[in-house]
Amino acid sequence: MTASWFALVESNTTGSGRRFCQAARDRGLRPVVLAARAERYPYLAADRVDHRVLDTGDPEAVLAACRELAADGGLAGVTSSSEYFIATAARTARQLGLVAPDPAALARCRDKARQRDALASAGVPVPAYRAVTTLAEAASAAREIGCPVVVKPTTGSGSWASGCAPAPPR
Known part of the structure; x- marks a missing residue:
């Protein structure tokens, strides 16, 4: 067979x-x-x-x-x-x-924002984060969280389009 x-x-x-x-x-x-x-x-x-x-x-x-x-x-x-x-x-x-x-x-696992929300709602500690869609929102989130911050898309893999922002954009 x-x-x-x-x-x-x-x-x-x-x-x-x-x-x-x-x-x-x-x-x-x-x-x-x-x-x-x-x-x-x-x-x-x-x-x-x-x-x-x-x-x-x-x-x-x-x-x-x-x-x-x-x-x-x-x-x-x-x-x-x-x-x-x-x-x-x-x-x-x-x-x-x-x-x-x-x-x-x-x-949920593939979308980093949804994943973090699910983990946080289950009581699992997660680093501070914000899901943003504009540069102004990103700058505000960086100031609120404190730099340096990791900037990356909510979906994707292999660190594609990810980086570190040492200071908020001006």
Whole structure:
């Protein structure tokens, strides 16, 4: 009997996606990477990992691809090694009746402002912070909190667009 598929929605390019695929194989599963641009992942060819090219930014396209995999040998799971796609993977898995983390909890974890609000409301100490949308709000928050302050987007990963402001802007 052919092993069940294990779908990965996109992949990190730093190596963890490759390790996820190997771990799936080690468990007797067939990894398949769902990717908008498979050429971003040279390990797919090197390791002979199956892939499907689709618009991974479209949750319905991801769901359709996973339904096709389920019909073609079964689907054991859906996940991602990329923080950007983990909520999509979880929603897809849940829609297919597979075990997955709570997509709402993942969304709270990915949004730094929502995460801090949830932690603070549960009594977990968090550093002073303000979610802002304008430079004037950022300057006011920096004066209120005290510098230096870390400035970063509420979403994203890998310290993208993050920095330290030693003093409030003038």
